[in-house]
Amino acid sequence: MAMMARERVLLPPLVIFIVGMGGIIGQILLLREFLVVAHGNELIMGIILANWLVLEAAGAFLGGRVAGKPGSSSGAIYSGLLIAYAVLLPAAIALTRPSPQLLFGLAPGEAVGLGPVFLSSLLLLTPVSAVHGSLFPLACASLAEFTGPHRSIGAAYLHETLGTLVGGAALTLILVHRFDPLYLAAGVALLHILGAAVVLSISDLIPRSAFGRAMTIGLLLILAAGAALSAGPLQEMSLGWQWPGQKVVHYDNTAHGNVVVLERAGEYTFMYDGRPVATLPVPDRAQIADYAHLVGAAHPEPDRVLVIGGGLGGLVDELLQHPIQHLRYVELDPGMLRAFERFPAEVTERELTDPRVSVHHGDARRYLQKTDRTYDLIILGFLEPETLQTNRLFTREFFAAARVNLAEDGMAALSLPGSPTQMSRQTVDLNRSLQRAAETAFAAVELIAGDHNILLAADEVPALDAETLAQRLEDRDIAEGFITHSYLQYRLDPERQQWARTALQDSDAELNEDLNPAGLHYALAHWGRMFSPQINRAIEPLRGLHPAGAAVLPLVLAGAVFLAGSVTGRGRSSSVNFAVWSTGVTGMAMDLLVLFLFQTLYGFVYQMAGLLVACFMAGIWLGGSWAMKSERFVAPGPLFHRVDAGVTAIPLVFYGCALALRALHGIIPDEFIFIALAAFAALAGSLVGAQFPLAASLLSRDAEDTGSVAGSVYAADLLGGWFGGLAVSVALFPIMGLSGAVSFLVALKLASLLLGALAQRRPAGQTIGERR
Numbered sequence: 001m002a003m004m005a006r007e008r009v010l011l012p013p014l015v016i017f018i019v020g021m022g023g024i025i026g027q028i029l030l031l032r033e034f035l036v037v038a039h040g041n042e043l044i045m046g047i048i049l050a051n052w053l054v055l056e057a058a059g060a061f062l063g064g065r066v067a068g069k070p071g072s073s074s075g076a077i078y079s080g081l082l083i084a085y086a087v088l089l090p091a092a093i094a095l096t097r098p099s100p101q102l103l104f105g106l107a108p109g110e111a112v113g114l115g116p117v118f119l120s121s122l123l124l125l126t127p128v129s130a131v132h133g134s135l136f137p138l139a140c141a142s143l144a145e146f147t148g149p150h151r152s153i154g155a156a157y158l159h160e161t162l163g164t165l166v167g168g169a170a171l172t173l174i175l176v177h178r179f180d181p182l183y184l185a186a187g188v189a190l191l192h193i194l195g196a197a198v199v200l201s202i203s204d205l206i207p208r209s210a211f212g213r214a215m216t217i218g219l220l221l222i223l224a225a226g227a228a229l230s231a232g233p234l235q236e237m238s239l240g241w242q243w244p245g246q247k248v249v250h251y252d253n254t255a256h257g258n259v260v261v262l263e264r265a266g267e268y269t270f271m272y273d274g275r276p277v278a279t280l281p282v283p284d285r286a287q288i289a290d291y292a293h294l295v296g297a298a299h300p301e302p303d304r305v306l307v308i309g310g311g312l313g314g315l316v317d318e319l320l321q322h323p324i325q326h327l328r329y330v331e332l333d334p335g336m337l338r339a340f341e342r343f344p345a346e347v348t349e350r351e352l353t354d355p356r357v358s359v360h361h362g363d364a365r366r367y368l369q370k371t372d373r374t375y376d377l378i379i380l381g382f383l384e385p386e387t388l389q390t391n392r393l394f395t396r397e398f399f400a401a402a403r404v405n406l407a408e409d410g411m412a413a414l415s416l417p418g419s420p421t422q423m424s425r426q427t428v429d430l431n432r433s434l435q436r437a438a439e440t441a442f443a444a445v446e447l448i449a450g451d452h453n454i455l456l457a458a459d460e461v462p463a464l465d466a467e468t469l470a471q472r473l474e475d476r477d478i479a480e481g482f483i484t485h486s487y488l489q490y491r492l493d494p495e496r497q498q499w500a501r502t503a504l505q506d507s508d509a510e511l512n513e514d515l516n517p518a519g520l521h522y523a524l525a526h527w528g529r530m531f532s533p534q535i536n537r538a539i540e541p542l543r544g545l546h547p548a549g550a551a552v553l554p555l556v557l558a559g560a561v562f563l564a565g566s567v568t569g570r571g572r573s574s575s576v577n578f579a580v581w582s583t584g585v586t587g588m589a590m591d592l593l594v595l596f597l598f599q600t601l602y603g604f605v606y607q608m609a610g611l612l613v614a615c616f617m618a619g620i621w622l623g624g625s626w627a628m629k630s631e632r633f634v635a636p637g638p639l640f641h642r643v644d645a646g647v648t649a650i651p652l653v654f655y656g657c658a659l660a661l662r663a664l665h666g667i668i669p670d671e672f673i674f675i676a677l678a679a680f681a682a683l684a685g686s687l688v689g690a691q692f693p694l695a696a697s698l699l700s701r702d703a704e705d706t707g708s709v710a711g712s713v714y715a716a717d718l719l720g721g722w723f724g725g726l727a728v729s730v731a732l733f734p735i736m737g738l739s740g741a742v743s744f745l746v747a748l749k750l751a752s753l754l755l756g757a758l759a760q761r762r763p764a765g766q767t768i769g770e771r772r
Helices: 013-037 044-068 074-096 099-104 114-147 149-175 181-202 210-242 285-298 315-319 334-342 346-353 364-370 396-404 425-439 466-475 485-491 494-505 518-531 533-542 552-568 571-601 605-630 636-664 670-700 706-760
Strands: 247-253 258-264 267-272 275-280 304-308 326-331 357-361 375-380 406-417 444-448 452-458
Touching (some): 013 074, 013 149, 013 181, 013 605, 044 114, 044 571, 044 706, 074 181, 074 210, 099 114, 099 210, 149 181, 149 605, 149 670, 181 210, 247 334, 258 334, 267 334, 285 315, 285 375, 285 452, 315 326, 326 334, 334 346, 334 357, 364 396, 396 425, 406 425, 425 444, 425 452, 425 518, 466 485, 518 706, 552 571, 552 706, 571 636, 571 706, 605 636, 605 670, 636 670
Parallel strands (some): 304 326, 304 375, 326 357, 375 406
Antiparallel strands (some): 267 275, 444 452
């Protein structure tokens, strides 16, 4: 009976710390894998984080039920769940990579819409997140007998949050650059197995006989060895599942994204965040030559040219056939250049060794802000605004910077999805949004319609006709087989160009801006029309929604909660849980908006996500610590409502901060902006963290079952985060911009304050009938 000597075990803070650290590392690793699956679309970060939270909430609810049962052996259950997480995390990462093929029958590298990402993440995260979430109420129940029920929840929350902070910082600053994801997952697994061994030991659950002790220790060692030795084979196996029929000859996670090179039958495909960017040694000459020579010939004397991204593998080579004296190529991710250098082809060797070409590693927008050079042509390579990382090269702010760096008769050019006969409304809106952005900086913006539209922007775009362009190509001795005189006549057909102009002028598409990424929304709608039509139809009614209209939903929700609390006599608990839920919404929204703003300004959130999330979690830890100390001197009720009011102000403060940082970007040192964003994340987190233990203290004073209270408050917090993640990523930010998202969040927290004030006026437990 020694194994049942104690039902409740005081878990060491170190074990709870490990749970927090393992949770954030697992979360960020899976997030990065899903980013590759979704071709780098940062908006899926909200979907992944939201699903992680709601599944943790489900796990917390179940864990609370288990913790509340008398006679349950918390040590055995807790150690079993630690081992389960150690096994499930590497498996989830490995299965995420081929999930589009396994779950939806998509071809390797095929675009994945928001709908499939939502469903696949919900399925793959369920076992991992639920297991992790169930550990929290069990830890609270363990601590309750030693710290008191109303303080145990806050104590467990702080230990776990501290682990989250350390794990996020360590992953971002140290680990992610040195180890592949499955090796990091193996390290997390080893720590959890160690934690399970500690829990089994202090729970008196390891048999006292020599044989039993040896068997238990041997089993734990086998699990640990399996975790350590399986990382390499699982890495190779999962990449083979992700890219069947092809050999992965290069795999690199950089600060900006994921670079993979695939080889089959001597052909190399260069992938960036899961989408192909070049095929060598034989690129798609027809599309490349069309873009390069139409743009190159549009300028009478293209002496100095700037190409931004998506140019190696053919575009730069074709442009060099024109009388260019200097071509500057700017590539955000040096990992792509390393891949081209490691697997050279004749075309890329010409591009990188031509004395007229110079390569700049870094952000194109920062380059334009810092350089004093001017160019005859500024050409965006084969990029589309389908991520925040690329959308920042199609905004009003980008075109303003490009205009400053153009010579007197210079032109800017970009390639967009199009059609020579009929463009869908989504395609028209995308083209019109970017055209409007360019028109804010240039007097003339012309569209050349075709399979791929070409947008030319200048103070004065010269009249383009087939004869002029054909003569220039002939004068430059460019004998390009694809670009003949008859092809130019077809490509520049006046009737098609007039049809395209009319279609765009009839569109009411919004202007694409940094803080209102309408171009991203239209690009996703364009691709969603083909890959996720159901999601497009669901989001369609939200288009054109005014921020004032978005404020109606919070009032409706608060009214429903008030009525439910009045009927059941649980007005105070309902208002407290609604406040926690709405703070969860706001906290997740602020976390994501900080990430989105960082990506808009700098473009490498792929690396910094862990650190910024860790700063948010640091704020939660500080706020929670302050609240637990403050409630010794101040009643938790008034303090809870003051914190709720503080959360209401956070979105407004962030909006002002975002406007200021956008204006100062490029003027003040980057370190100041990094510090400002990190500080704001910590500030927002501190208010979120302060409210949680206060809510738990309020509700646990009237309850006997600490585990159930912990589960309900934790679930409210996480469900709020789930809703906030989905709302901000899918609807509020891409459709309504930052101002619309902020308006919704402020209205939500005002509704929470109103509900709390109404609940305070009614005695606890009084129903509508009793009041009458």
